[in-house]
Amino acid sequence: MVYWRWAVLFLCLLVFCSMAKADSIVFVNDDRLTGKIGQLVDGKLTFESDLAGTLTIDIANIATFSSDEAIDLHLEDGSILSGQVAASEPNHIAIGPGRRIEFGRIAAINPPPEPAPKWTGEISAGYTSTAGNTSTDAINFSGSMKKRTEKDRRTISADFARGRQENPNTGKKTKTEDWWRTKAKYDYFFTEKLYGYLDGRYETDDIAQLDRRVIVGSGAGYQWVESEAMNFATEAGLAYKIEKYGNNTGSSDEIAVQLGYNFDKKLGKGIDFIHDLTYYPSTEDFADYYLTSTAELRAHFNETMFTNFKVILNYDATPAQGQHKTDTKYIWGIGWSF
16 A cells, blocks of 8 residues: 555656646636647747647737746847746746846747748740741740848849741741840848849840850849848949950950849739849940840749740840840740749
């Protein structure tokens, strides 16, 4: 009998200890619940109760709470406190000796770790064809990728289009469009808004007699807005520009000023607008400049599929002999986000 009494006493002590170490929530109606505090994210607190299981409780329904184990308390000002929490007056908790924290200052409790940065991007393509009195075919492709971390941002993009038209008398097909371009850019953030950048472009256009245009630039930018709904940044720097033309025009290389901006905004549910512009005036003659701009409307069918319409405007103040200064390209396609 003595052994049984000691066993019962030991079990009672275990139960008492587990109850004594339990976290506690006091609701606004003075009800109490014991268990284990999980996470507080977006105003919702997860709580493991021995009686009710896992609960998700709106913090507006909680008067105060306590924790017998250390928790990580993330405040709205970005500071992080760690330690045991004691119950306090309504809408408050106490952490450490005499320090009361109002619920409105709490951003999160034991938040999950931030997901590792990864590459995201889009790929789109289009095809058109006609047959009969005229016989034409054209294809286009666009792709872009971006990776954003706390300290830097990497972007890569490429566009390509090719079109042909058949002469009904000879059956010979003539190119109507044959160009491609690619761009890579690296941004390093010195502060939350201010960053330095290094970028490079390569493009060619057979119809415009442009064998190649290579631009390498660097400078500084300012990220005025960065959010899910809108992004806007302006940039200024210097660039080294090389152009080689066909049609006996020759080639040129020069140092240019580099000025530009990048903008995108969600216009509505599933509708995005993306726009950028970069201006390269020569340091020797500001009247000799190259300007490139892209505007795109993107309509999403679902989380991954979309259709887009893109306009690319290039203006070269000194084009190849016999070619126009302005080139405007219109691209429609179906795309996939990843």
